[in-house]
Amino acid sequence: MRKRVASLLVLALSAVLLATGAAGTAQATVSASIPFTYDGKDVRVKIYSRDVGDTTNSPVFKYGDLLNRAIRYKDANPSTEVTVRFAMYTMAHDVYIGFNPDDPASYGRVEDNDFGGTNSEKLSYSLVKAAMHKVKVDFVYQKDAPDEMPPKSGNKTNTVLNYVTGLLDDPCTGDANCQVGDYLRIRKVTWGDASEKQMHAKYMTVSHYLGDSGAAVLGTTYTTTTNVDQHNSVGVPDGPIEPDVVGNSDDHNWVQSGTLVNGHPELMRAYDGYFGKIYDNATNQAAFHTAVRAAHAAGRLNYDDKHFSAYFFPIPETTDAWNTTFNPIAKYVDQMAKVSGDRYLKVNMYHLKTDDFGERLYQELKKIYDSPDTALKHFRFIVKTNTGNEELSLQSTYGEIGKLKYYEADHGVKKTHTKNTMFAFSGPHEYYSITGSTNLKYDENTSKANSSLVIKEFTTDHPVYNEYKKIYEYISLD
Structure with missing residues (x-):
């Protein structure tokens, strides 16, 4: 019991220190209201x-x-x-x-x-x-x-x-x-x-x-x-x-x-x-998959407008989950390959695997990274890994095309559980923030029930992107 009380006191002190900036002010955990006024x-x-x-x-x-x-x-x-x-x-x-x-x-x-x-x-x-x-x-x-x-x-x-x-x-x-x-x-x-x-x-x-x-x-x-x-x-x-x-x-x-x-x-x-679809099929995942994929085939499930998109999973069946219509990560990586100017990718992710999807994601990013144009290709990855083998696999792939940081208990790197991916295309002034429950791995896209929200901004003033960037900077890479 004494050990637990002491641990709680340490946690309380640590929380005060971690939630306080250099000037001694509390860290904001709720942003200001950000308006989007469009199409009525x-x-x-x-x-x-x-x-x-x-x-x-x-x-x-x-x-x-x-x-x-x-x-x-x-x-x-x-x-x-x-x-x-x-x-x-x-x-x-x-x-x-x-x-x-x-x-x-x-x-x-x-x-x-x-x-x-x-x-x-x-x-x-x-x-x-x-x-x-x-x-x-x-x-x-x-x-x-x-x-x-x-x-x-x-x-x-x-x-x-x-x-x-x-x-x-x-x-x-x-x-x-x-x-x-x-x-x-x-x-x-x-x-x-x-x-x-x-x-x-x-x-x-x-x-x-x-x-x-x-x-x-x-x-x-x-x-x-x-x-x-x-x-x-x-x-x-x-x-x-x-x-x-x-x-x-x-x-x-x-x-x-x-x-x-x-x-x-x-x-x-x-x-x-x-x-x-989840509620009606809570006891039968196969029936859930059938219902979701039927709705995808009919174009009746995902949502898209000028500033907001919603993606629901599983996507239509594919060998590597790479689908630029139903997978938002694939969509915006594909878009990244086609735009001009500097391009930024920031990933703050609980799971990034080198499975079939992770390998395809790496290969598509590597094509962009190795492309001959001189524009900046700035790729950053924060990941919470589970094993040493995962760390080695990520370092030998994603670590070669950008900076990679993963949780290490011995080095004090913070654990992340977010599923946030940010794309910034400075040429056309396009900023895409993706969040929700979907990790970057194959079964997240092809089997589990997951959702991803995309918020799209098209000006140099991109407050939503900036808020996600602040969360990313809780674990700084640079």
């Missing part, structure tokens, strides 16, 4: 982030914040149907969110205990509470967080599922004729334990919620690179820590990001359509 749309974007050691986990917090803001909208507008759809790969049950903006001491925090009293609650309960207030909530997930405790194939639980289903018969707030189950649906994906069997998506859509000014916010999509992981009592994701023995802690103290898009109902509906 008035869209707003915010970028959320977490650095290693931060005790404020803004990307995870926002899920609970959105649920509670949807409740406030529904209470103020009882005749309006308010919907929430939430897809999450791993969901920890004992994760508490400080949800009340009128209590600044707790608002924005995420911990493993009810630290804010009436101003904090389990995220699992936030789902139930929303249904009590007649917000229609659909929730699908695959793993309870204890499933991640080594060995991953053991310790199977249904903690979140059992908790939520145990409350479905509870009455709605102020209406004894209504039950939670009238407004809340939940399913757990049962595709299997192997990597290619993962329902790996991490996003939430919200039809209506109340913003900071009290104005209605419509058509929201929120996507993260993070799961809802276990946290400790100072707000740091640390994975399961009981029993407290060597080797039984799954440290998730990683760089993460989240992206909020408001005022874009068409984008939200695209994510909702994909959610339906």
Whole structure:
């Protein structure tokens, strides 16, 4: 017990130091609102982030914040149907969110205990509470967080599922004729334990919620690179820590990001359509693959407009997942090969593999790198690898065409769990930021449930790209 208390004190001190800049100011984890006004749309974007050691986990917090803001909208507008759809790969049950903006001491925090009293609650309960207030909530997930405790194939639980289903018969707030189950649906994906069997998506859509000014916010999509992981009592994701023995802690103290898009109902509906395919096929991955690929063939799944695109996986079958129509990485690498001027690629990625997809990606980038034109070809890769063999493989490929940095425990390099890729083409002034749940590996594109959001900017002022660059610079290469 003394050892654990001491560890928590060290974590708290480290968090203060890591979240503070040279001038002693707190590191911003939520960007300013970034406007996109075009084609009759008035869209707003915010970028959320977490650095290693931060005790404020803004990307995870926002899920609970959105649920509670949807409740406030529904209470103020009882005749309006308010919907929430939430897809999450791993969901920890004992994760508490400080949800009340009128209590600044707790608002924005995420911990493993009810630290804010009436101003904090389990995220699992936030789902139930929303249904009590007649917000229609659909929730699908695959793993309870204890499933991640080594060995991953053991310790199977249904903690979140059992908790939520145990409350479905509870009455709605102020209406004894209504039950939670009238407004809340939940399913757990049962595709299997192997990597290619993962329902790996991490996003939430919200039809209506109340913003900071009290104005209605419509058509929201929120996507993260993070799961809802276990946290400790100072707000740091640390994975399961009981029993407290060597080797039984799954440290998730990683760089993460989240992206909020408001005022874009068409984008939200695209994510909702994909959610339906996951939810309807939660017990049958083959049927899920068939449904997704049929929608791809009919052109009814992905979304694209001037500034936003959404890609949903798996893509149509291919030997190396290289498809410039359905895979955004392939699309923009192909575009990079065709534009003039300086070209920049920044990859901040949990997994970059040298499998069939990774090898094809390397070969396509190498063609650009070796091309005879004199324009700058600036390639940078930050990767969290798992084995020494992976590191050697990446160094002998990607390390030859740019700078590569990967996690090394002995050298203090931070772990990243983001899935962010940034393209900058200075000649035509085009900037593309790709985020979501999709890693750079073959099965992420061809088997798992994943989504990727692309935000496109076409001026020298590219604030979204700059925000992702800041997160990339949490682990600086230069």
